[in-house]
Amino acid sequence: MRDWLFFPTSDRWLSILRIGLAVQLLLYVFSLRSDWNYLLGGTGRGLVSRDLAEVLLSLESWMIPRFGWFIGPARQLGIDETTVLSLSWYCLTLGAIFLLIGLYSRAAAVASWFLYLCSVKSGGLVTYGVDALTTTGLFYLMLSPLPDRLSLDHFWRKKLADSQLLGFWRRVLQLHLCLIYFFSGLTKTLGRDWWNGINLWRSLIRPPFDLIPADILVRFKYVFPIAGVAIFLLEIGYVFLIWRRGIGRVWLIAVLIMHVGIGLTMGMYLFASIMIILNLAAFGPGKLWPEKELRGDVNLSSSLDPA
Amino acid sequence: MRRKNICLAWLALHLFLVTAICVWQLSWLIANGLTVIPFTPAGIASPAEKARSTTGKRAWSNPAKQLLVGYLHCAGIEGAYGFFAPNVPENYKLAFEFHNRDGSVEYDLPSVDSGAAELRLGGLLDAIGRSDSEKYRRILIRMLTTAAWENHPEAVSVHAVFGKLKLPSPLEFERGVAPSYEFIAAYDFERSADSDPK
Numbered sequence: 067m068r069d070w071l072f073f074p075t076s077d078r079w080l081s082i083l084r085i086g087l088a089v090q091l092l093l094y095v096f097s098l099r100s101d102w103n104y105l106l107g108g109t110g111r112g113l114v115s116r117d118l119a120e121v122l123l124s125l126e127s128w129m130i131p132r133f134g135w136f137i138g139p140a141r142q143l144g145i146d147e148t149t150v151l152s153l154s155w156y157c158l159t160l161g162a163i164f165l166l167i168g169l170y171s172r173a174a175a176v177a178s179w180f181l182y183l184c185s186v187k188s189g190g191l192v193t194y195g196v197d198a199l200t201t202t203g204l205f206y207l208m209l210s211p212l213p214d215r216l217s218l219d220h221f222w223r224k225k226l227a228d229s230q231l232l233g234f235w236r237r238v239l240q241l242h243l244c245l246i247y248f249f250s251g252l253t254k255t256l257g258r259d260w261w262n263g264i265n266l267w268r269s270l271i272r273p274p275f276d277l278i279p280a281d282i283l284v285r286f287k288y289v290f291p292i293a294g295v296a297i298f299l300l301e302i303g304y305v306f307l308i309w310r311r312g313i314g315r316v317w318l319i320a321v322l323i324m325h326v327g328i329g330l331t332m333g334m335y336l337f338a339s340i341m342i343i344l345n346l347a348a349f350g351p352g353k354l355w356p357e358k359e360l361r362g363d364v365n366l367s368s369s370l371d372p373a
Numbered sequence: 374m375r376r377k378n379i380c381l382a383w384l385a386l387h388l389f390l391v392t393a394i395c396v397w398q399l400s401w402l403i404a405n406g407l408t409v410i411p412f413t414p415a416g417i418a419s420p421a422e423k424a425r426s427t428t429g430k431r432a433w434s435n436p437a438k439q440l441l442v443g444y445l446h447c448a449g450i451e452g453a454y455g456f457f458a459p460n461v462p463e464n465y466k467l468a469f470e471f472h473n474r475d476g477s478v479e480y481d482l483p484s485v486d487s488g489a490a491e492l493r494l495g496g497l498l499d500a501i502g503r504s505d506s507e508k509y510r511r512i513l514i515r516m517l518t519t520a521a522w523e524n525h526p527e528a529v530s531v532h533a534v535f536g537k538l539k540l541p542s543p544l545e546f547e548r549g550v551a552p553s554y555e556f557i558a559a560y561d562f563e564r565s566a567d568s569d570p571k
Binding site: 068071072094097098099100101104105109110112113114115118126127128129130131183187189191192193194195197198199200201202203204205231234238241242245246247249250252253254256257258259260263264265267268269271272273274280281283284287290298333334336 | 377380381384387388391392395398399402403408409410438439440442443444446447448449450451452453454455456457458459460461464483485486487488489490491492493494495496497500512513516517519520538540542543544546547552
């Protein structure tokens, strides 16, 4: 078990996770650029109150990061809330750019995780699933043995991490994804309408996910029950089959196609992209393309395959 | 070796927490009769509701709980992963009827600029609709009304209507049944001297 958890692997997966999460963060900040201050504004200054979200957060734990930690002291210095929120947007964007190029990778990962968490928790009333998944991805990234070989840090310092430690953090991500899919699929099996396709139909025609007109969708009414069952079988089967050499590759591709489909048909681009990034980082190297050794060009796809 | 042992201990705890939260959420869904498993709803609070109903005093008085909950949020594992499961959640809508001093009426909806923010706004309306707390619902609707009021400076009062979207099945849709809204609640607010709706 110990050997399985600390298996030697290259840092290819970490490069995918770092670059992927940096792109995800950039998509996040730019997609919300025009609404940033409006979504995170305090009472009377935004869509809903950041103050209320933070009070609810305090009831759960005082340890959870939030923008209120900065806004209060900044007011004492004569800096208003709008300025602090705007600065936080620029800092998060800068953190994502540093992550993307791999400059001060660890510091950029920690700062990005912290600022992202602040934005998600302070905007707690307007968050959804993508935020928790991105937080988890950033959490693992900042704990993983950075820098990876595609980063500028490595270009300057030429220092690579212990391959077993890299393997451990990759296993953490893999196991977490298995739990996500297993429980998501299991919960779907307990919903009657996932068996008859009604849930799939409802998810596609319900605003704001109704990108495809219902009169087009209804032509595929006989496909919905099959697709509904296929989705939860794909999710439940993930934990058992993703590790296998042949079928694992097919399963991974099918899951990636499912997420692309969610993004295109429901407009949940950020949700689709974070799931694709996490899957590619966890299982891509070795499944979709050959795994490489840390140093040299020895192809280790047979010995280091996570399957 | 020592570092590996620490990593293993952390991983065991971390995955245990992820699993425990998912099992808890699943049990809650079953216990409340929201799944195909026959079960009489017991009115058990969901993990999120339970956390929010915790009083400040109780939460502050338990540092271990503070630490644990803080860790869950920091790792992004505070919630379960039942995306659109066991069933697709209901869809809710909020509409405003602004009454101006001259007697004219303007209609509006809560609005944001970007598509990404619109998804989040939709999630907020769903959360308001799912809440059992009338007080919580009223507070949030008042906040959304205040935000929308900025676009209607002449309005002296507003009638906010909150409803649930009823979606037809594919067969109903083919028979010509269109999505319809079911009334849930209405709220009236008036602009006070300090411009805050009351």
